[in-house]
Structures are given as C-alpha cells and as structure tokens.
Amino acid sequence: MKAPSEDGYLLIEPPPGRWGALWAQGRSAPTWVRPERFREQMGLPARRPLVMSGHQAGLWHAGIAAKYFTLRALEGVAATAWLVADLDENDVAYLRVPVRDAHGAWTGRMLDLAEKDEGHPDAASGFRPTVRVRRDVPEVARPAAEAMEQARASARTLAEQGHRAAEKVLESAGIGLVRPVVYGSATARTDLFGDLVRRMCEDPDGCVRAYNAAAAAFPDAGVRALMCRAERGRFELPIWRVGMNQPRLPVLVERGQTLDCGNLAPRGLLMTGMLRLAGCEMFIHGTGGGAYDRVTQRWLSDWLGPDVVLAPVAVVSATRLVDLGVEPVAEAVVSRAVAAAHRARHDPALLGDEEGGLRKRELVAKIRGLARGSAGRAAAYRAMHELLRKSVCDHADALARLEGQAGQMRNAMASSEAARDRTWSIALHAPTTLRSLGEQVRAALAQAASRTMA
Secondary structure, three states: OOOOOOOOOEEEEEEHHHHHHHHHHHHHHHHHOOOOHHHHOOOOOOOOOOEEEEEOOOEEEEHHHHHHHHHHHOOOOOOEEEEEEOOOOOOOOOOEEEEEEOOOOEEEEEOOOOOOEEEEEOOOOOOOOOOOOOOOOHHHHHHHHHHHHHHOOOOHHHHHHHHHHHHHHHHHHOOOOOOEEEHHHHHHHHHHHHHHHHHHHHHHHHHHHHHHHHHHHHHHOOOOOOOEHHOEEEEEEEEEEOOOOOOOEEEEEOOOOOHHHHHEEEEEHHHHHHHHHHHHHEEEOOOHHHHHHHHHHHHHHHHHHOOEEEEOOOEEEOOOOOOOOOOOOOHHHHHHHHHHHHOOOHHHHHOHHHHHHHHHHHHHHHHHHHHOOOOOHHHHHHHHHHHHHHHHHOOOOHHHHHHHHHHHHHHHHHHHHOOOOOOOOOOOOHHHHHHHHHHHHHHHHHHHHHOOOO
C-alpha cells in the first residue's frame, strides 16, 4: 500500500466491505431528539438512508475532494449531502500557491485573493460578507480567482462563496456536484440545538465534565478542555456566540443561568454530534475528523446516557501531487552534500590538499598530547587554524564548488518537499488529475457499495 505522502494514495477505512455491518448497527437516541424533525429543519433527505461528509468552506485539497467523490460514488444506493462547516474562522479567500524563492527553489506562499476583505478576521466564515477578487493574481492562481469571482454572484456569505468556488473548479473538470449542500450554521436554528442548549444550562457540571473527560481520553485528537470552575458555579459551554461581522466568542454560564439561542451556534464537536445523532446513517470524515469525533461519541454518551449511539464514521483521504517538474531528492543525499561543504573548511584533504590534511592531523595529535593551558598547546592550536585559513584561501575555487553543490542540493530538497506537498488546492490541479481521483474512489467503492449500502 502506498504511503500517505505518495501520489495516488487512497485511504478508505474501514474497508467499504464492512460499511454494511456498521450501518446495520444504526444509531439510537432518546425520543426527544426527533430525527425526522431535525432533518426537515436542515433540509436533509428523510426517506432514504443518508450518508454525509463535509469540510470547511474554501478551495480544499485533494484529500478533501476524495470525501466529496465518495458521496458522488454512493449516489445510486443512498441519499447524500455535503456539509459546509461555516462556523470556523478559516481564511476562505487565502490560497497557498507554489512560487520560486530568491534561490530558485520551490516553496509555498499565501496569496490573498480578496481585493479588500471587509469582514472581521475573527468572525466565522458563515458570518462574513463575500469578497471581490483581485485582478492582479499570478497565473498559477487565476483558475482559483476566477472561481471565487464567479461564486460571488450567487453567494450571501464568505463561506458560501468559498464552497461554490470549489464547486466551480469541479464543474470545470467535468465533475458532477453533490446535492443537497447544508451549512453548519443551520444546525443552530433547529429544535435539537435548542433542546441541547437547555440541557446544558440545566446540567453544566455534567456536560462540561463529560466533555473534558472525553477530550482527555483521546489526547491525540487535540481537543481543548472547556473551562470548568465548579466551585464558583461557572462553566464554558461547547457553543459560540456569533454575529454578522463580529468575532465569535466562547459562551460562559453560571449555574442556573438560561440562554437565548438567537445568537448562539454549536462548536465543531457539537455540530457533528448533532448530525450523527439525528441527521444521517453514516458520516465520512478525513483523518483529522476521524480522530476528534471519538471524543464526540464518548462525550455525548457519557453526558446524555449510554443509550445514545451516534451514526458510524468512515475515514476517507487521498493524495494527489501537483507536477512542479521536480525530481525527488533523498534527505540523506542533501545531508552528505551539506556536511562535505562544512567539513572542507576544517580538512584540507577534502579540498585536494593531501599534504595540508596530513599536517592538520599531526597538529591535532600534538594538541591532544599537550597539557591543557600550556604554551605549547596554544601554539599548536594557532598553527592549526593558520593552516586551515591558508588552505581555504589557496583552494577557494574548490570550496566554492562544494558550497555551491550544497546550496543546490538544499534548493533541490526544498523543491522536492514542495512537490511532495499533498495540501495544494484542487484549483492548482489539472482537470485530468481530479477526474482520475474520482474514478479511483468510484472503483474502490464499486464492488462493495451495492451490497453494503443498499
């Protein structure tokens, strides 16, 4: 199997042949959850098994596209929906592009596509206005800029603009779109969110303690613990206070306090927890989401009761590399070249001066044999360094060649790392690359999909 950094890598875990067993386990929830009502309010299909996936708004990379293509491949046997996580404050208008640095090596540079972003930088992307796109972007970023500008006409928020720009890139590659698209902010307008906020206010101790215990149980997920000052009756809840063009703020409550949900929204774990609790039969994550959603399951079952079982999770990811015309370079080769240039300043033999190399070794042996602090040892030390200085001056051309080779190898290594970077946006890939990834995903699911998802 290919490594995650290799071109053509595809991860589907667990294998599609096991998805049917996971789906058969289903999910369970208390009667007050009312999945049918939640789906109706979210605009999700209610009469067929539903598979969901999603990501932040923006021109995401090929690993995210693999999740999107998975939904496309399942459309014949299940309902599907894509979630835009618009409650995050990601910089939708920023695009990382490959450029050459002053030494000619490939590297990445963040490019702001926005002509002028008047949105608050700490606001969630679903609560920031759309942006006009600059016209002076470099050639490599032009497809992304055009997609962002085309998306602006039909978008109401920056998150919608970013997601529709991704759809424009896919459409230009001849790839069909997933429908429906729902936004994470819409979960805040559901009855289920209101019920959960009320239960948090009634039991902030239990909610926050269960959340923090779950986060501690899976430290690799990187989920921060919530503030819990039980002795003072003060708690941080897993929700945001949001407003158009306003920074999103944590919500703190005192024991016994109630909240108006009008300007509140769920944080990430609560948002996906709601969708897995009431919205779908399976949720497809990337590798990061697959890690943190273990916290979600533990938290909700510990807080709401062991009868709460969320919809199962699958993890899908992939690697497609942008062709920068770079030959891969092994790190060991670079290290040897850099080490050779460094050692040459301290070993005349490496500059072709065998006699000087022999004399240096004699001086080193003499220094070791003399007492520390003695005049003879100091004189031998000065003689050695004068020898090295003269060798560097006499063989400057040879040293320059070695240092030049080391510099070239460092540049080649930097370019090789840029070429192996799996996070370049889909807007930087050739359409054929995106289509081939879609076909790879479809082929991987073809044999299993009909028997596991039907």
